[in-house]
Amino acid sequence: MSVRIGVITWPGSLDDRDAQRAVRLAGAEPVALWHGSHDLEGVDALVLPGGFSYGDYLRSGAIAALSPIMAEVKDAAAKGMPVLGICNGFQMLVEAHLLPGGLIRNDHQHFVRRDQKLTVANSDTAWTNTFKTGQEIVIPLKNGEGGYIADDETLDRLEGEGLVAFRYAGVNPNGSLRDIAGVTNEAGNVVGLMPHPEHATEPGFGPDTSAAMRSGIDGLGFFASAIAAVARVAA
Amino acid sequence: MPTIVVDVMPKSELLDPQGKAVSGAFARLGVTDFSDVRIGKRFELTVDGEVTDEVLAAAEKIAGDVLSNSVIEDVVGIEVVE
Numbered sequence: 001m002s003v004r005i006g007v008i009t010w011p012g013s014l015d016d017r018d019a020q021r022a023v024r025l026a027g028a029e030p031v032a033l034w035h036g037s038h039d040l041e042g043v044d045a046l047v048l049p050g051g052f053s054y055g056d057y058l059r060s061g062a063i064a065a066l067s068p069i070m071a072e073v074k075d076a077a078a079k080g081m082p083v084l085g086i087c088n089g090f091q092m093l094v095e096a097h098l099l100p101g102g103l104i105r106n107d108h109q110h111f112v113r114r115d116q117k118l119t120v121a122n123s124d125t126a127w128t129n130t131f132k133t134g135q136e137i138v139i140p141l142k143n144g145e146g147g148y149i150a151d152d153e154t155l156d157r158l159e160g161e162g163l164v165a166f167r168y169a170g171v172n173p174n175g176s177l178r179d180i181a182g183v184t185n186e187a188g189n190v191v192g193l194m195p196h197p198e199h200a201t202e203p204g205f206g207p208d209t210s211a212a213m214r215s216g217i218d219g220l221g222f223f224a225s226a227i228a229a230v231a232r233v234a235a
Numbered sequence: 236m237p238t239i240v241v242d243v244m245p246k247s248e249l250l251d252p253q254g255k256a257v258s259g260a261f262a263r264l265g266v267t268d269f270s271d272v273r274i275g276k277r278f279e280l281t282v283d284g285e286v287t288d289e290v291l292a293a294a295e296k297i298a299g300d301v302l303s304n305s306v307i308e309d310v311v312g313i314e315v316v317e
Contacts, residue, residue: 059304066301095304102307104245105252149249149307175250 003028003230005223006043008073010035010064014051015086015198022198023047026223035067044230045082045126046073048089050142050196060103060145061091070096080233082126082226083190087143090182090192099183099192100158101150106143107175115207115216116141116195117169118181122162125188126229130221136169137218138207139200146194148176148183158183165191189229197222237282239294242312243303244275275311278302286315 005023007030009016020030031043035053040046053064064070070092077083077098085093093099106112117138120131131137150158155178158164166182174194182193197219200206207216245251254273261269278298282290291313298310 058302059307062301062304094306100306102304104250104307107250107252107255109252109256147250147252151246151248151306154306175252 003227004031004043005045006031006033006040007047007049008033008035008069010053012052013049016049019047019049019198022201022223025201026220028227035069038068038072040072045226048085048092050087050089053088061088061095065092065095077190080189082229084127085192086196087194090194093192098190099185100154101148103145104147104149105145106147111144112173113142118166119169121164121167122184125165125184125191127191127222127225128165129225129228138216139195139197139219141173141195143194146174148180166193237286238316239280240314240316241278241298241302243308244311245308249307
């Protein structure tokens with residue numbers, strides 16, 4: 001039986017369909033879930049996709065973090081279910097206190113869209129276990145409020161405990177402190193990042209590589225990792 | 236009707252990109268009296284009835300739980316205005 005990965009849609013989600021497609025391309029079954037429901041429909045893992053929930057009023061992701069399904073997301077996360085937050089989904093996870101830190105407007109004030117090089121800083125999480133620590137990957141980035149911040153004490157702890165999952169390489173596109181692009185919780189099942197792995201999962205539609213235009217599929221490894229993590233738990 | 240005003244500011248030690256942008260505009264205008272600008276938020280909570288200790292406590296709770304994110308912001312004032 002194939003692994004079932006739920007993708008939650010909020011009003012304003014943009015990348016839910018792309019995330020479903022990425023799940024399918026990685027070999028799992030995507031399950032469309034709705035923010036207003038309290039039912040995770042028995043999925044094995046969860047993706048909180050990107051977009052702009054509730055106009056990003058108050059703070060990005062803040063109101064979405066209070067939506068009905070987040071109660072079940074928090075329960076599932078506490079029990080070890082793999083949960084990935086991408087962009088607005090990452091903002092929701094920090095607002096829901098499932099991940100440390102916060103995200104603020106890019107330091108240069110502009111929306112940024114680019115193919116972004118990242119360094120995998122921790123390959124021992126449910127969403128990074130098919131990568132190697134130190135590996136460089138390229139996936140698209142597109143955000144206006146992607147500046148990762150936390151106080152120095154928290155940043156020291158994140159680095160000391162290996163909770164930085166991804167760092168920006170080459171260019172820091174949004175002023176994120178210590179080049180942090182993504183973080184994980186202590187258990188390694190909840191991961192959030194600003195860049196978009198779901199947009200780099202099919203040849204012809206990903207970032208350019210030295211081999212060919214738009215051939216980059218580095219994002220596929222995120223979803224393959226979750227499938228491996230679920231299989232490991234089931235075994 | 237009484238209103239409870241909640242003021243929230245970005246933490247002083249953290250970058251405030253919006254304030255920085257406004258500060259940059261001051262410089263372009265030649266205004267040099269102000270060395271820094273920080274932008275916060277003001278929430279006005281309308282109360283139907285009297286502001287009791289319980290209502291004020293509820294305002295303090297919602298200010299900490301929802302209106303602000305303690306990772307990046309501080310609640311700098313909670314005040315009752317008529």
